[in-house]
Amino acid sequence: MKTKLILLTALLFVSGAVAAGDTKSGKAAGNVIEDDINLPFVDDKEVQGSWRSVDFVAEPGQFDPKKRSWDDELYLKELVFLPGGKTLNGWLTWTKGVVMHRGDKTASKYLIKKMAGAEYMFFEWKSGDYTIRHQKPEYYVLKKQGGIKRDKIDLPFNDDPQVVGTWESVDFVESPEKFTPAEKAWAGDLYLKEMTFKEGGKGGNTWWSWTKGVVMHSGDRTASAYTIKDIGGTQYMFFEWKSGDYTFRGMKPHYYVLKKK
Template sequence: MLGAFDNAILAYTTTSWTNGLIINKQSKTASRYEIKDIDGATYMFFEWKNGDYSFRHKEPWFYVLKKSDSNDYSNFKPKRILEDDVDLPFEDDEQMIGIWQSVDCVNNIEDFIPYKRNWPGDFFLTEISFDTGGALTLSMDSEKVSNPLITWTKGLVLNRFNKTASRCEIREIDGETFMFYEWKSGDYQYRGMKPSFYVLKKLDSVGDN
């Protein structure tokens, strides 16, 4: 599903739709929509379930959208604003190898305070497993994703499908090891927005918490 926000650029979103509902798997919301014809024009009343709904349990309000055309945008290709250099050789880094579990999400690395969680909701990205040789597995929305087009090298996760090179900065804080992983979503690729950071804690083994 496509959408345009502050900069009015039509781009991919994290949402999909079915009859009467717009579903956002990342925010785990199902927003009702209702279509009405009023005075010769067609309007959609779209339930806006933002953070006030998800985290503060407030009633959602409605966007009112006026239909401008009936075109099929299934084959529309949004223009990518930002592309990274992903043609980089593998460089080993023993620090990265292992399992990392999400503990927070912050706008800036300096915003992270251990044991004082900044992000109030569930994590879309829950875990990353870095294997030897550059392979990795991402756990997202209860699914594990392992793809030869998504690899790692020292300090970076390279996504050759999305053409993003996401920085991974490892820091020792209060005796524990954390990774700050740049989250270069569609907002970065198609809208030119600054990426936020997932904060992941290194686990010594699969059974650790």
């Protein structure tokens, strides 16, 4: 299949089945198409989770799981659908069967099909070819990677006097066994700078609390284990980092290594 250049809109996506309403389109000033994006929210449990792009086709019927059609790199890498019509991108929202882009004012339909034992989404790609050139949108094909993982966070409080205080991040490792105090594994800046554990299970921020061996995040609804080890006379904490790789993509969490101040 010959590769085809896609004219991207000014506001790009970062990195679809019954519609909740008709995605009626109109023409605004300058003859640019704007869809109706004021659609009521209708839930869709099936769509929630992480979807990774695997192909780009003119029509859903052209997709073959065994043979990729698009020769070039896929611009759209993934879509993550959160509960309540939200996504990881602030400018994208969804209702059953439709994704709304508030910047481009497009309402793109999605269709989910089960093929060869996997779930695939066919997502209308309403780029500038649609809004400016008035061409029929083609489709990204995305494969479901996993649903949204939520941990049990209503855990009873058990005290742990040794954890109380402020801990400063010193490294980020795949597993505690791979930490070496004399040699830093993570080359870049550490996103998590420090953690403050207050008495009675309170955290340094209002959205997290702790009980012995576990930190609970009320927003992400994750329960991350921590362990404290003495290495060479210094206490280090190994803290599970349950980011989107864990909650959306089903990956095993890595660990922040922190040292008590």
